Amino acid sequence: MAIFNLNINGKKQTVDVDPKTPMLWVLREHIKLVGTKYGCGVAACGACTIHFDGIAVRSCQLPVSAVGNKLITTIEGLSENGDHPVQKAWLEHDVAQCGYCQTGQIMSAAAFLKKNPNPTDEQIESAMNGNICRCATYLRIKAAVKTAAKSQTL
């Protein structure tokens, strides 16, 4: 066990955990932010996607000891009131069916659009390919990413 001082969604958080603990479980069980989802534990589904210094990473593969001072953003910290352009686009297209994977999809899309605010369809598909949606809402996700891309406030 070891103490880690973390910066999560702009707040300082201290946890005392095994240094190998993936951020997925630190977030879900120690900080009680459960919007980051467990899907596979092997970085194959994207449900646990968070932003690590602005870059989309799979939190199931990010040990707490590797975080240091870098900023962690989860779905709960993406916006104040669910009004990030990507979240708004998700609502506009009424994307979700069961909804379980959607927070990971949104986190992947938000980081991707920061880098590439004007993507082609192929670039969207390729950027989002690591996020599985078992309900298969892929067409709506793509449409929502395009709508968010048109927003001025990314």
Place this chain on the structure above:
Amino acid sequence: MTTVKTTINRRHFIKVSALGGGGMMLSFSWLAGLLPLPAEASPLSKDWFELNSYIKIAANGAVTLMSPNPEFGSNVKTSMPMILADELDIDWKTVIVEQADFFPERFERQFTGGSQAIRQGWKILRTAGATARQMLVNAAAKTWNVPAGEITTEAGMLYHKASGKKAGYGEIASVAAGLPVPEKVQLKNVRDFKIIGTSRKNVEGLNIVTGKPLFGIDYTQEGMLIAMIAHPPAFGLKVKSVDDTAAKSMPGIRDVFTIKTLKDDYERNGFDTATFTELVVVVGNTTWEVMNAKKALKIEWEKISDTNIVVNGWGGKKTVRIPVGLESTTEHKAKMAEWSKKPGKVLRKDGDPEGAFNKATKVIERTYSAPFLAHNTMEPVNCFAHVTADRADLYGPIQAPEFITRTLSARLGLPKEKIHIRLARMGGGFGLRAYGHHMVEAAVISQKLNAPVKLVYTREDDMTYGIYRPTYSATYRAALDEKNNLLAFHVKAGGIPETAIHPNRFPAGALDNYLAEGWEIESNITIGAFRAPGSNFIASAEQSFLDELAEQMGKDPIEFRLELLDRAQKNPVGKDNDYDPERYAGVLKLVKEKSKWNQSQAKVNRGVSAYFCHNTYVAEVIDLVIQNNKPVVQKVYAAVDCGIVVNPDAAINMGEGGIVDGIGNALYGEMPFKEGVPQKNNFNTYRMIRHSEAPKSIEIHFVENDKDPTGLGEPLFPPIFAALANALYKATGKRLYEQPFLGSKQTLPG
């Protein structure tokens, strides 16, 4: 306008009561058994469509609608209250929807499955909404001393034009609560609907995109422990001995023990499928610690012996043999090939099929097969349980809480009324969550520890646990004369351990000489309902064969199907044909028109398929091209007849999901076995369809009619497999008989 009785029978009634602080509450049965059950839904129970619910109208005008159905993504939590709200004549924006707990005293039965929610709920929801509205009208008439017939309603307001009086529902609700429930009420004309038929967004949308704790796996409470199970690595094995020394000494670990979830002499209910009834359990403080300790367990396994279990499900009590053996896919395939050649059990016979085959100048015979499939819901199996001496509390994903309550009661030694199940939003269902073994496991663990526990499966535990879609095979034969007339049709279909055949479906009824046979091979691999059970395979085989047959007969595949349907309509063979040929033909004609079927599509390969299941008719056309030896689906057209479409945009979303899921399973889905071991255990080996593999565009068209609505969760899924197979044949000239069409190969077979 239709006038309906508010009392349907002794068990289905509407009653009114006053709310504290003013207002009214109307209790009513939510999903009364008003309609005959479809054949494929009836196994789920004879009378599960009896649910009660309520409408609350508070003095301030806020309207709360209780949603008793567990929600797994089909959006019933939005679309069912819409039906109620329309007849009640309220502003949708004022509606608050709440998820009910499992509460048999109030709601009787709560079940999600079979694409039945909207179909079964339609009339009772409308009646309940109309009754509440009529009572508010009657209360206003009494208050204002005017005839009820002169009062109109709109968007939660009551108006009396002549006197200029008006009031909100909330102001009148407490008066309404003291009035008798009218015996009869009038339902709206379809053309007067204001909410039904308009697109309304998911009531949970904001909670989903902001990551609120909606799912069972998100649950936590003070003092809660985490439990994980270790189950045998292979079907046909059981626990022999456990060395837990290393695991027990690891940080954060509270205990390691073995549980027996179902006792050996326990008589199972229909949904008590439990692959492994003896499990090793690791309990600790956090998921990560428990996961690590689980890896440190040293477990010896041994082979099971032949076991007989008694299952008391629908259709009565039967003894099911669980055979010994470590089964492999190669062996399954060989057995299925052997059984395909033996006579099966005759399920339907019209005319003289044998005689017709003897007279044939040409016999076409084809065999199609498909593998076991895992459900792979994105939320892994989990359940919270807190069992004490006098009650059990559970919270988790479950489609059928009623059935598992009986099991829990028997296993825990608590009366049913002491078992309290709260219904979590499910991270996918697809049939898997009809089986509540995880609830029993969590409860047994909690009872042993006398502590609140959340059981969580790793993805690997989830994927290798069983309750798969069965593996299937179907052999079709057609007899043609020298002029290529179809003389006879024969289907013989089976599976391990269940057949997929529906003998009274199309093309039965369209053929003078028809024979349907089935066969089943026992197995120790557990199976269960999977999106459109049975249909999800038999549609793929039948609709591929009809395509091959049309080609042999020199006919257009749509025209060939329409000819058969025309025969079934004008001069049907037999009496038990469970489809309406006119509606079936209707979707084929619509998809033909919308896809511009008759215009040549340059460089695009097209396939068509149509199927009727779960009360809804669907025809689909796929356009694809081959790029780098891989299929790229450019466009899918679907024509759907589900009667009135309650929430069109959500209906399209559901349809798109069914189509993309079907393409994914047809191309990649498979769970192979070797020596009893499932060969895939996570998403890095089990191929799921991903963004870049989804069709580039999907157009869904609904047949416009005023027929009572039917469901959409399943019907768009089965036909897409064959539309894809038929388009792939056009593209490559090679017919694919074995699913998955790509599998892990990634490219088409050369």
